[in-house]
Amino acid sequence: MITTFRNKELANLWAGNRSKIDKRFHARILERLDALDAAGRPEDMDLPGFDFHGLQGKPKRYTVHVNGPWCITFEFANGDALNVDFEQYH
Numbered sequence: 001m002i003t004t005f006r007n008k009e010l011a012n013l014w015a016g017n018r019s020k021i022d023k024r025f026h027a028r029i030l031e032r033l034d035a036l037d038a039a040g041r042p043e044d045m046d047l048p049g050f051d052f053h054g055l056q057g058k059p060k061r062y063t064v065h066v067n068g069p070w071c072i073t074f075e076f077a078n079g080d081a082l083n084v085d086f087e088q089y090h
Contacts (some may be wrong), residue, residue, distance in 0.1 A: 006085040010072075021086060028066050029086065036064075036084065042076045055075045055089070063089065 005011035010058075013019035013026060014033050021029065032050065039045055042062045046052040051065035055073065063071045069088040074081045 001080050002033065002084055003080045004082050004084070006083045007087070010084060010086040025067055025070065031068065031073065032064050032072050033084075036072070036074065038082050039081065040079050046058075 002014070005014070009019045009021050010029070010033075013021055013029060019026075032045075035045060035047060035050070042052075042054070045062065047063055049065075051063075053063060055061045055063055059075050061073050061075050063073045064072055066086070070086065071089060072084060072086055073089060074084045076082065
């Protein structure tokens with residue numbers, strides 16, 4: 001389950017509120033957030049088209065591709081997704 005967001009606009013979109021994130025990305029973002037909310041471990045996000053992989057650094061973060069350089073990044077602890085962000089990390 002998603003418990004916390006780093007990105008306020010991503011949290012707004014997830015909550016069904018108005019968001020400043022480009023509307024062209026909304027469907028792809030929501031598809032990934034739905035999967036993340038249902039995931040019980042990071043590897044559950046290793047789905048076709050998501051380009052799931054781990055990132056270097058501590059705490060351990062993971063990423064799934066959205067569009068171009070845009071990705072959703074997150075941490076995982078005790079079966080929950082934490083600090084979910086929408087960013088260009090490259």
